[in-house]
Amino acid sequence: xxxxAPRGTYDRMPDQQRLWQRINKVLExxxxxxxxxxxxxxxxxxxxxxxxxxxDVTDIMERETYTFPDRGGDLLTLRxxxxxxxxxxxxxxxxxxxxxxxxxxxxxxxxxxxRPQSGRYRxxxxxxxxxxxxxxxxxxxEVIQLAWNILKRLDVSDIKLKINTMGDSDxxxxxxxxxxxxxxxxxxxIPDSIKPRIASNPLRVxxxxxxxxxxxNNNAPRxxxxxxxxxxxxxxxxxxxxxxxxxPYEVDHKLVRGFDYYTRTVFEIVPSVEKSQNxxxxxxxxxxxxxxxxxxxxxxxxxxxxxxxxxxALDNTLSELESNTSIKLLIAHIGDAAxxxxxxxxxxxxxxxxxxxxxxxxxxxxxxRYATSISATHAIIIGDEELRNxxxxxxxxxxxxxxxxxxxxxxxxxxxxx
Numbered sequence: 151x152x153x154x155a156p157r158g159t160y161d162r163m164p165d166q167q168r169l170w171q172r173i174n175k176v177l178e179x180x181x182x183x184x185x186x187x188x189x190x191x192x193x194x195x196x197x198x199x200x201x202x203x204x205x206d207v208t209d210i211m212e213r214e215t216y217t218f219p220d221r222g223g224d225l226l227t228l229r230x231x232x233x234x235x236x237x238x239x240x241x242x243x244x245x246x247x248x249x250x251x252x253x254x255x256x257x258x259x260x261x262x263x264x265r266p267q268s269g270r271y272r273x274x275x276x277x278x279x280x281x282x283x284x285x286x287x288x289x290x291x292e293v294i295q296l297a298w299n300i301l302k303r304l305d306v307s308d309i310k311l312k313i314n315t316m317g318d319s320d321x322x323x324x325x326x327x328x329x330x331x332x333x334x335x336x337x338x339x340i341p342d343s344i345k346p347r348i349a350s351n352p353l354r355v356x357x358x359x360x361x362x363x364x365x366x367n368n369n370a371p372r373x374x375x376x377x378x379x380x381x382x383x384x385x386x387x388x389x390x391x392x393x394x395x396x397x398p399y400e401v402d403h404k405l406v407r408g409f410d411y412y413t414r415t416v417f418e419i420v421p422s423v424e425k426s427q428n429x430x431x432x433x434x435x436x437x438x439x440x441x442x443x444x445x446x447x448x449x450x451x452x453x454x455x456x457x458x459x460x461x462x463a464l465d466n467t468l469s470e471l472e473s474n475t476s477i478k479l480l481i482a483h484i485g486d487a488a489x490x491x492x493x494x495x496x497x498x499x500x501x502x503x504x505x506x507x508x509x510x511x512x513x514x515x516x517x518x519r520y521a522t523s524i525s526a527t528h529a530i531i532i533g534d535e536e537l538r539n540x541x542x543x544x545x546x547x548x549x550x551x552x553x554x555x556x557x558x559x560x561x562x563x564x565x566x567x568x
Contacts, residue, residue: 158272186255191235199224214262228261232278241445280452287387287402308422314405353406370399372403411439478505480521484533
């Protein structure tokens with residue numbers, strides 16, 4: 151039997167790591183610039199955390215979670231999203247006692263039992279931010295700007311920001327009632343597979359990609375027409391600040407969130423050219439979630455970014471990354487004495503902070519071919535003559551040139567060309 155990675159998962163191979171290192175570096179740097187601190191939560195959580203926060207009738211809880219009883223009889227769920235765990239940690243560790251708002255970010259794997267396709271995996275990775283303790287629209291703008299600037303910093307071009315408002319919790323209740331009345335008036339035109347959502351989660355009807363729903367959803371009531379004065383003022387301030395920051399946006403009245411905890415601002419950043427799996431970043435405000443999970447009433451806003459989708463968007467930059475790579479040395483050796491010296495020399499080079507790999511014991515031509523397979527930029531060659539003269543031969547693969555230099559000068563030489 152030949153084992154393979156489970157369906158919907160993948161191995162991140164060595165030749166993909168440089169791209170992922172670049173992504174993670176940008177995430178860390180921008181998070182720090184914006185004043186966000188990292189938080190890591192467990193991969194497993196109490197299943198009730200998600201049924202209370204995400205809602206029992208959403209697709210995530212009905213079909214998509216990996217939920218199981220452990221040996222002690224506790225019902226656990228593999229983390230399907232990052233917001234509820236962060237809010238749980240906020241409550242558990244008394245973070246409401248800190249200066250508010252609290253700005254947090256995370257990078258973690260999440261698990262959903264979905265039909266695998268390009269950009270969608272059963273185990274994938276998210277970067278997310280959460281701001282807890284502020285209801286100001288300026289914080290919404292900050293979060294959106296952070297999301298926008300991350301993609302720009304990663305050179306993900308041709309993107310657009312779609313935004314909408316769902317109003318506060320009272321506005322949401324009123325809008326859902328209006329939406330249900332409208333959808334029930336069109337019940338004869340709605341496919342049978344979608345009809346159950348009208349009662350259980352009508353906002354998800356607006357997500358439908360069924361061609362029969364296109365005209366119905368386009369003519370559906372707009373949430374923005376049913377928000378109160380406070381939510382309207384919040385919305386106007388948000389748009390005013392986005393305009394001031396020259397962040398282009400498109401108001402999408404069908405952009406909603408089926409999760410029970412979302413209020414007011416919702417947004418997505420997508421490629422300008424629509425694809426089947428095109429959302430790179432999705433987020434919004436969730437002022438009721440912390441209280442729903444047992445904490446004090448605490449406003450919050452955040453977003454999550456699917457890292458695999460970003461990596462796919464960046465895949466064409468791999469060759470550029472490789473061309474700008476730092477020095478990587480292969481230490482080739484001819485003879486037992488030279489091998490002993492190569493072991494010591496490779497240790498010195500690594501201590502100096504330069505990547506060095508000791509070549510396997512083969513003929514010199516085979517060793518140099520091995521250098522190509524590990525993407526070495528240079529090779530150091532040591533033989534009997536080099537040992538006698540305390541020298542090394544340094545070959546540069548990019549220019550197909552080599553030179554002999556004193557071994558004592560090697561570290562300084564490497565520093566000058568790195």
